[in-house]
Each structure stands twice: as C-alpha cells, then as structure tokens.
Amino acid sequence: xxxxxxxxxxxxxxxxxxxxxxxxxxxxxxxxxxxxxxxxxxxxxxxxxxxxxxxxxxxxxxxxxxxxxxxxxxxxxxxxxxxxxxxxxxxxxxxxxxxxxxxxxxxxxxxxxxxxxxxxxxxxxx
Numbered sequence: 001x002x003x004x005x006x007x008x009x010x011x012x013x014x015x016x017x018x019x020x021x022x023x024x025x026x027x028x029x030x031x032x033x034x035x036x037x038x039x040x041x042x043x044x045x046x047x048x049x050x051x052x053x054x055x056x057x058x059x060x061x062x063x064x065x066x067x068x069x070x071x072x073x074x075x076x077x078x079x080x081x082x083x084x085x086x087x088x089x090x091x092x093x094x095x096x097x098x099x100x101x102x103x104x105x106x107x108x109x110x111x112x113x114x115x116x117x118x119x120x121x122x123x124x125x126x
Contacts, residue, residue: 006070022050036110
C-alpha cells in the first residue's frame, strides 16, 4: 500500500467509526477484524466503540492528525481527539492508533491513549 492511500484509508475509517456509523465502519473491515485497547482485545470492538462515541460526546469528536507513518500494510497515526462530552466538559486527549490492513480493509486496530484522563472525563458525577 502506498503511503497516501494508507493515510487516507485510516482517516476515512476513523471518520466513519467516530460518527457512529457502525455499519459503514464494519464495511471497511475484514470479517475477523480486531480492536485492541492497549493490548486487550475488546470483543465486538468496532461495534462497541462505534456505539460509545455518540453516547459520550454531544457531537462527533474531531481528530487532528499530527503524524502518520506507513510501514507496509500498517499505518501509525498520532492523533489529538477533541470534543465536548455529554456532561459539557471539553475533551482533548492524545492517541496513538496503529491500523493494519489486508488490502483496503482494516484487519486490526490497536489504540493507546491517556486512559486516566479519559476515565476522569467520562466518569458519571459523584
């Protein structure tokens, strides 16, 4: 895969997934695609994540791609994700997302972020 195609496919996939269009995102994956948060596989991960995003944010979050690297069928993206939580708080977290493709389909997505920050922002009020 050439670099520009890989970067474009990642951006299109994450745009679709983060908008809550789960079926649209799944059409861009292999039948056995895996989502890992850190090193832990999330069962039915893309469906779960695609459903969580609209539940957590008042509108779909934005993504700022600060770096993207392509190595064969893998695309490594450094991304800042921003949005407003359903609780009205501003959210700005830094992610490293590694997506591996088979052809033009996502076979695996591995996501790293500041999980303590995310948990604090999305925790219900006490």
